Amino acid sequence: xxxxxxxxxxxxxxxxxxxxDGGRWNYVxxxxxxxxxxxxxxxxxxxxSQIQDVKNKYNSDMAAITRDLELKYxxxxxxxxxxAAHLEVELEKEHQRVQGYKKALISQSQQLxxxxxxxxxxxxxxxxxxxxxxxxxxxxxxxxKALQREEDWQRRAQALLQELEVKLVERQEAFCxxxxxxxxxxxMEKNLLLKVAKDPVGAELNLEExxxxxxxxxxxxxxxxxxxxxxxxxxxxxxxxxxQLQVTLQKHKRAEETLKGASPNSSRP
Numbered sequence: 408x409x410x411x412x413x414x415x416x417x418x419x420x421x422x423x424x425x426x427x428d429g430g431r432w433n434y435v436x437x438x439x440x441x442x443x444x445x446x447x448x449x450x451x452x453x454x455x456s457q458i459q460d461v462k463n464k465y466n467s468d469m470a471a472i473t474r475d476l477e478l479k480y481x482x483x484x485x486x487x488x489x490x491a492a493h494l495e496v497e498l499e500k501e502h503q504r505v506q507g508y509k510k511a512l513i514s515q516s517q518q519l520x521x522x523x524x525x526x527x528x529x530x531x532x533x534x535x536x537x538x539x540x541x542x543x544x545x546x547x548x549x550x551x552k553a554l555q556r557e558e559d560w561q562r563r564a565q566a567l568l569q570e571l572e573v574k575l576v577e578r579q580e581a582f583c584x585x586x587x588x589x590x591x592x593x594x595m596e597k598n599l600l601l602k603v604a605k606d607p608v609g610a611e612l613n614l615e616e617x618x619x620x621x622x623x624x625x626x627x628x629x630x631x632x633x634x635x636x637x638x639x640x641x642x643x644x645x646x647x648x649x650x651q652l653q654v655t656l657q658k659h660k661r662a663e664e665t666l667k668g669a670s671p672n673s674s675r676p
Contacts, residue, residue, distance in 0.1 A: 526652045533659040564608045564654040579640040583628035
């Protein structure tokens with residue numbers, strides 16, 4: 408077992424002297440190293456076990472959270488679809504209602520235009536009759552006198568219509584406003600109806616019925632960025648022009664009836 412080519416003391420010598428304890432020191436150093444390696448191995452296995460437990464718990468928690476989120480997502484999606492379907496039905500109802508209002512407004516506008524044409528024709532006929540009477544001497548003088556008496560009625564009627572125009576513009580602005588309460592608009596409408604009902608000119612022109620028609624059917628509003636409140640409304644402007652023509656026509660009819668010795672006709676032409 409001894410290698411003669413090696414230097415001395417490199418081989419194991421069983422007959423080494425009792426005072427030579429270098430081998431024992433080597434074993435003393437080997438024991439702590441083995442203990443440290445064993446500790447590291449145990450600690451590593453324990454750490455890996457704990458890490459695996461944490462991973463398993465994390466995966467379990469994430470799976471539960473994922474299932475819960477998916478369930479909530481499906482519930483929310485179902486609710487949104489149900490809400491969207493309901494809104495589509497309501498939107499279709501509103502669309503049909505708006506179409507109905509439009510058709511009614513178009514029909515009303517056409518009716519007013521026909522009445523306007525009729526009034527213009529009657530006015531033209533009265534103008535021709537007036538000119539004929541003015542050229543007839545005594546009858547012409549009586550007609551001029553009757554027309555002068557009706558000037559005051561016409562001024563009062565035009566003043567009433569101007570005031571109604573201002574009030575209707577304010578009423579339509581309140582109707583189109585998202586800030587003013589509905590009660591405020593209803594109070595304005597009530598005051599307008601009371602005014603024309605108490606005014607003799609308003610009663611003669613039958614303005615109360617026309618105002619009720621405006622309040623019921625005139626729902627036209629300009630866009631939200633509109634700053635000109637006179638752009639609101641549609642039917643009311645047709646009625647205002649119609650009332651102006653009616654005042655002029657009534658003036659001449661009243662004068663003609665006065666000339667004939669009859670009381671003015673209070674009915675609507």
